[in-house]
Amino acid sequence: MAGDHRLLLENARQVVLVCARGERFLARDALRSLAVLEGASLVVGTDGLIKAIGPADVIQEQFSEETFEERIDCSGKCILPGLVDAHTHPVWAGERVHEFAMKLAGATYMEIHQAGGGINFTVERTRQASEEELFGSLQQRLQCMMRAGTTLVECKSGYGLNLETELKMLRVIERARRQMAVGISATYCGAHSVPKGKTATEAADDIINNHLPKLKELGRNGQIHVDNIDVFCEKGVFDLDSTRRILQGGKDIGLQINFHGDELHPMKAAELGAELGARAISHLEEVSDEGIAAMATAGCSAVLLPTTAYMLRLKQPRARKMLDEGVIVALGSDFNPNAYCFSMPMVMHLACVNMRMSMPEALAAATINAAYALGKSHTHGSLEVGKQGDLIIINSSRWEHLIYQFGGHNELIEYVIAKGKAVYKK
Ligand SMILES: N=CN[C@@H](CCC(=O)O)C(=O)O
Ligand SMILES: [Zn+2]
Structure with a gap:
């Protein structure tokens, strides 16, 4: 009517x-x-x-x-x-419930990753999956997120690693962006893991010389809209130097920097992000005091992911210290095969209990500050x-x-x- x-x-x-x-x-x-x-x-x-x-x-x-x-x-x-979910990996095929059992029995995230499980396991399944299959599962996952109150969500690629599959994932995200009611901020995460047979430096070269120019071309002719660039900056994955090169390359083609840093090991990722003008850095369980201060000064938001620390039994990120120092704290579900959670209300609850955030802090982190992390707080949050x-x-x-x-x-x-x-x- x-x-x-x-x-x-x-x-x-x-x-x-x-x-x-x-x-x-x-x-x-x-x-x-x-x-x-x-x-x-x-x-x-x-x-x-x-x-x-x-x-x-x-x-x-x-x-x-x-x-x-x-x-x-x-x-x-x-x-x-x-609610605004500032960090998810919702496009993938395959099952990793068996890894949850391994982790409950004591295996660490990196032990599973280095044994060919984790991200690389999902990469193989996602490379084999059709675009239609990936779109179907993405649609269902986004519906579950909406059912839990999410109306704007960041969606990463990153289970392809090669250009062909990364583009397949980004096309699937683009289709969801056009067809679904939920708002989407799309992130290119081709540096989510070092592909088999390459060093981190070779993978970074491939991204800079081949992936980013293609993204620029597809963005220009309106085929795919990508908002952010992401790298998993971690010991045994992408070191600080490769991370810097990739993020700078993304920034040069107009993407917002929004990356994984200081999760399992202190990497000085926060310091790097602040220097490069990153919009957001996620995880930060191992961030240094200097990194926190640099993020506060640079207006670089911290996307904290309470599900990850909970599932992997990691030490919690120091949310209180970040809040006290004036860092813009946001929250994300980190939905992925390792952290299978659609619900921002549960994420806020975990942030309050495990990270000692107050309820107003948690709600702001899941609305206006998460929208800020995605560069959308002028219209959302x-x-x-x-x-x-x-x-x-x-x-x-x-x-x-x-x-x-x-x-x-x-x-x-x-x-x-x-x-x-x-x-x-x-
Ligand atoms: N840490 C890197 N990436 C994801 C995990 C992805 C996976 O295990 O498939 C995260 O944010 O938790
Ligand atoms: Zn992630």
Whole structure:
């Protein structure tokens, strides 16, 4: 049914704006409490953007003569921004549940990786998979993420390593970006592992001389849109020098730098990222004090991944130190065959319990700061007039239940809305 506006959400107990003054991220004292309206309504226009937010009686008065394609009574419920997942690997084929058993029995991530398991195992299966098969599984995975409240997600390639399969993965991500309601930030991660038969230097040369020029060409003619460049900077994978060359090459063709660093060993990845103007660095379990300070000064966000430290029983990244020093902290699910988790509400819960973040810090990290990590916080990550109408409605009178009820999001989330249209309804 056509209307003057797309959606009216009426009389919510709480509308969690997250921020209300056009902030591009929240850090330090701004994280003490989030902007929340009580007894409020929200309007999304036919363009999918938020048109108005305010006290329920004011909105009722202001829009009394207008019509809406859909109206939802939110009495007793909370409205929050759609969640932003700043780090996922959702395109792959094959099964690695057997590796979970190996890890439970004591094997480390790197022992499995060096024995040909881990990323390289998934690379072989993904190379063999058809584009159709990869798209089908990606679609299902993204639907599971949306069901858990995610409306913007970063999606990496990186299980191809050769140009042919990396492009196949990026085409699959591009198809999802065009066809699905969820917002996607696409990341080229051809340096996720050193392919068999090559050294890290040879792999870096191949990426710089062959992969990046092809990406530039495909981006120019509108075939594939890639936002970010990623490298797994790790002992036994890509060293600091190769990482630098690849990231700089990506930056030179206009990509945002957003890479894996200081996960299993201290690599000085944070220092490198700050120097290169990286938008984000993920993991950081082993980051140095100097690296934290450099990231804070450079406005380089830290994408923390509580599922990884939990599943691999690693030491937790020092979220408190980063927050205290003014680093922009974001969160991601790290969905991949090693960390099989679709749920940002569970990620926020783990961040609170295991990394000692507060609930406002965790929600900001999973909304405005995650959007910042993807270079999209001017359009996503908070409920403000002019931003995209991506939001969730939960059946609870306080927003904190979304974090508190561990694994309870399926019961709590009543609607997931993207650009003002319900993409999930309980
Ligand atoms: N650390 C590197 N990459 C992934 C793991 C990928 C895999 O094991 O398949 C991560 O972020 O956790
Ligand atoms: Zn990752």
